[in-house]
Amino acid sequence: MRRREFLAGGTALLALPLAGCAHPPVVLDMTEATPTRIADERSLAPDPGSDEYAVVAAARGNDSVTRTRRGRLFYDTDTVRVNGSVYAVSETRVDSTDVTAYELRIDFNPDDATPTLGEIAYANLPPADDRRLDELIESESKRTVEGADIVVTYGTPAEVGDSVFVPDPQYDILVYEGDRYRVTITSRASTRKTYRYEVTRIASLSAFVDRIRERYRFTLSGLSEAERDVVDAAVEGGYFQESDAFHSVVERFHDHDALSRTDSDGTWLVRYEGEEYLADIEW
Template sequence: MRRRQFLASGTALLSVAVAGCGHPSVVLDMDNATAADIADEVSMSPGPESTEYTVASEAIENGSTTRRGRHELFDQIDTVRIDDAFYDVSETALESSDVTVYEVRIDFDPDDSTAEIGEIAYEELPAVDRQRLDPIISDDDPPSGDGYDVGVGYGTAEEVGNGSVFVPEQQYDIIVHDGDRYRVTVSTRTTTETEYRYEATEVASGVNSFADQIRDQYLFTLSGLSEAEREVVEEAIDGGYFEDNEAFQSVTDRIREHEGIEVTDSYGTWLLAYEQVEYLTYVEW
């Protein structure tokens, strides 16, 4: 998760301007870690309207719950924060079946805008269609090119419900919006839908107690550094270190000796203490 945060933060972009390349070849980035920071690093806090929140809440209240879907919900992080409590949520695949999913495709500049099925003013579309199409139709500069310009995923007919004029049966092939005529087609594909069972187990009743559990598992002290290694660490704290040299590799090797929160073959995140301050530390090597 910290890799995504780092790439989105702009820190890497600043180094690019200095180094003149697309992305630094190595990274050492150290951020002060409060209890809240530590908890956020290893858990998710889904919004009340999200599927993750609904599923976790039902599992907490009822002991377990089920859901059908085309993807897992908790494949990246399975610790969920609901209010101030933290829960480990298990996700077990039960049975799968094939389903049809729909995509509504729009051509904003069709060669032929004559309706073959029927035409409808955009403002007359049912709410279920406008909700899905609004982000595209409201664009002041919609994409244009040969053929259909954009596709909007609708999901299965069951997910759409009975209100759509496009799914499961297409009733119109021209949308009229502010005098412009857009051609519409509907495509389908078959995919796999799985039934999942969820169970939730409370692991901590508050942020501080949860952070303490994470510290017990991952926290270590980075000490005994040479002057060159200390310079690397101080610069990493100050804004990031991006130079591949012996001192960087030495610091990285020290960090990688310890269990990380998330570690791959080329990057990872660790929780460490340096000069009595805790840091969430992201490394690319």
Template sequence: MRRRQVLASGTALLSVPVAGCGHPSVVLDMDEATAADIVDEVSMSPEPQSVEHRVVSEAIENGSATRRGRYELFDRTDTVRIGDAFYEVSETALATGEVTVYDVRIDFDPADATATVGEIAYEALPAVDRERLGPILSDDDPPTGDRYDVGIAYGTAAEVGNESVFVPEQQYDIVVRDDERYRVAVETRTASETEYRYEATRVASGVDPFADRVRDRYLFALTGLSDAEREVVEAAIDGGYFEDDEAFRSVTDRIRGHEGIEVTDSYGTWLLAYEGTEYLTYVEW
């Protein structure tokens, strides 16, 4: 994860507060950028078994593809890399309906560990359930309370498939692992599900040609800086600049005068050249 992504998230890597640490109010962070870095910044490379890879591959092969889901796949970027080729992907909502979504809840220390529906050893669970429950049941220090301690979002019955012993029909309410007995409950809720259509247009083949395409649109030179502004930039390259002073505002105003790769009301990412070197530059103001 790049430094600016950590800063932009506003979240700490630890789940507990650390005394004396806080998120800076302003940030200027400049990372030297290769062609591969530029490509990674503006596109995604889905795993071969992912839904993203499947729908884009189908759209490439068949001209379009459809999917039903409760969220958009390409809300961060519409540029997808498949192999060495880059595609602009359109995601069009066609129709929306209601579906049942399943959540499985685990009680790590049930007051009554007697099965009323049935009990099953963890090792005997289907793979679809072991994959979801395994990380939770492997916790060396699980949360405990008066009721169910952890909820696991299973999804819709269609997303889960036909193998689960919990969704859509609960067949067991006790799971046994390493002599520990865990109570399981299944809850349902209603959510909106949309049918999407996908189309993919090839825009480049190879990392370097695609990076050049990005440069043509976004790259600009940061020049004509004062000594104070240069100090800000050098600090940003060295590890980040976090002081809300006049020099910072002057530099960031220059940067924000250009089109950014991604820009919101309070932060953004730009591609710029400084003294002949290209930088992916994160600004938070």
């Protein structure tokens, strides 16, 4: 379910009383329902560089594709958008294999920084190591705890590529901006699963959104003055006050099917005063 920035503590909360809980007890937020936002509620639009995108792009040109992974790729949805089309994705486990996986542990403040195997400058790491360590080293290198400061999952040798650490470490000291870090490698038993992916085109993006509108959209009308004040505030920037009018409005939403819903929150597609909104509600 979509969550706006103020729900995570953004500036819209600054006008609220700060005593007690930092998060408001109730929320009604109504934002413009663009086609992309509507589609986001019922499908996944993976980044072009992601595994999800690559699998769908490969499978749609073939009867199916298989990939070996640590676990499922599509956890939350089986509906995916790629290049303006919407696809249904099936993910079927067809095999599993026991393998040895590796983890790299880095101590930023070792008791002894004398190399046993050798030392390597961070700038000289091959891509297989650089892409796993780049952001972690930059963001965490000044943080020190007892023992390993960061642990990086490398996976199996086949997944790692041309690493200088896995599976047979060539170095045990990493030099970064003049600091010397101790590197150790651990291994563990793991399971790799093979999945078969099949994709079926459902519709274009516009047709997909039209189906969602037909199934879920309703018109919010016949409001009392107090209820209208709640909804107008929600449109302007969010409504956060516990009130009878708020709960009355929430009951109106509960009379209709939500795009997504739990016991305490939900998202609805609604028309109000001639405009279309996605309504996020916490009660």
